[in-house]
Amino acid sequence: MNLNPSFDSVAQTAHAAIGAGIFVAIPVALWAIHPQWNFCYGHPKLVGNFIGHVYAAIKEFVWDEDMEDAVTRGSNWRDFIFYCSGMWTTDLILWV
Numbered sequence: 001m002n003l004n005p006s007f008d009s010v011a012q013t014a015h016a017a018i019g020a021g022i023f024v025a026i027p028v029a030l031w032a033i034h035p036q037w038n039f040c041y042g043h044p045k046l047v048g049n050f051i052g053h054v055y056a057a058i059k060e061f062v063w064d065e066d067m068e069d070a071v072t073r074g075s076n077w078r079d080f081i082f083y084c085s086g087m088w089t090t091d092l093i094l095w096v
Contacts, residue, residue, distance in 0.1 A: 008074060012082045019086030023052030028094060045094065049087055056083035 027044035060076040
């Protein structure tokens with residue numbers, strides 16, 4: 001058992017959790033609690049996914065490219081894929 005995870009594994013877990021929680025789970029929960037708000041026009045998963053993919057692309061390929069050094073940044077594509085996999089996994093869980 002490894003009790004000292006690597007920086008990369010912690011970072012990718014955070015990317016997936018942000019993608020899942022902020023962009024999919026929170027909009028769906030708000031819509032479920034308050035359907036009268038007409039939050040995201042009744043499609044919180046679709047709107048959350050769209051906003052999440054746009055955010056992840058801009059953050060990883062524009063912001064991190066300029067603001068982080070190569071060692072800290074790691075792989076932009078891997079970070080983007082983990083954002084997306086968090087969103088897709090949450091979509092699959094909510095679909096079932």
